[in-house]
Amino acid sequence: MYQPEVFAFPEHGHRLPPLRFPPGAPSLWLVDAVRHGGHAQLIAPEILDAGELDRAARLAAAADRSCYVAAHVALRLLLGARLGVAPGTVPLTREPCPSCGGPHGRPATDGGLHFSLSHTHGVALLAFAEVPVGVDIERIPKPGVVSDIADQLHPAESRELAELPEELRPAAFGRVWTRKEAYLKGEGIGLAGGLAAEHVGTGPRPRPGPAGWEVTDVEVPAAYAAAVAVRAAGQPTARDGDRRK
Structure with missing residues (x-):
């Protein structure tokens, strides 16, 4: 059983220190959206892209919006620290679906780092690896x-x-x-x-x-x-x- 790291949002600024994930195993991070959702909301406009902000705004429940924002801000902060770029400029895309070839496969970056994100009821779990990875929390x-x-x-x-x-x-x-x-x-x-x-x-x-x-x-x-x-x-x-x- 893996023990995830507990994610801490930066107290100042919008970037984490340079970060390297250990080779050979997934790097896992647990985000407490209830505790940190307010701070994530404050910095989200400078980190999330227009599509992410729109998807968050469409969520009907305030708790769901807070959890989504905290999860995606944490994702961009961690990816930015690993790739050495500002969180708001992390190039996020989708791989082709292996079943139909459509543009809705695994989320990806242009930097060769694989990641996965899951969030539910006030918590989020993020995984990063050198090979394809999937994570789920329920x-x-x-x-x-x-x-x-x-x-x-x-x-x-x-x-x-x-x-x-x-x-x-x-x-x-x-x-x-x-x-x-x-x-x-x-x-x-x-x-x-x-x-x-x-x-x-x-x-x-x-x-x-x-x-x-x-x-x-x-x-x-x-x-x-x-x-x-x-x-x-x-x-x-x-x-x-x-x-x-």
Whole structure:
């Protein structure tokens, strides 16, 4: 299980000191949007681009806007520190979707650094790596959510959940969901890749794979679950026809 760094916004200015991420493993950062959302809002106009500011403004709930802004300001601060550029000038783009070729694949920079971002209910998790990476953090769901979605998972995962005592199912569902979404985000296909496509497991530790990927849980506050997926060096992306079942 990975232990993320706790992100601290700069007290003065809009840049972090030069930053290097350790090779061979993902670098993970946890952002407390409840604590730092106000400061992030103040500096956001000088850091986020017009598209990011527009997407934030379209979010109906103030808490969601605050979390989005804090997550994306932290992302640009960290990328800027790693790439040696001002946060507002970090070149963000999208890779082609591996399923359809459209411009909605994994987010990327022009600097060869891979990253992933996830945010929910006042917290955000960011991952950076030398190879493609995906990360997900979710609040542990209510039992009703588990009942509604469990049958959409891999059949083995649905059986695992059904065999657990009811009080243990929400935490197990949080584990399998974040593992699966981290992998799918790493591939660049998101949930369009299908919840049943891979068996990552609901237990305390992820199952090995999917092929060419390492999926690991991330230590986060007790009300949440999180995972990171990192592609093994030199491995190609999965294709629809050759994913392990």
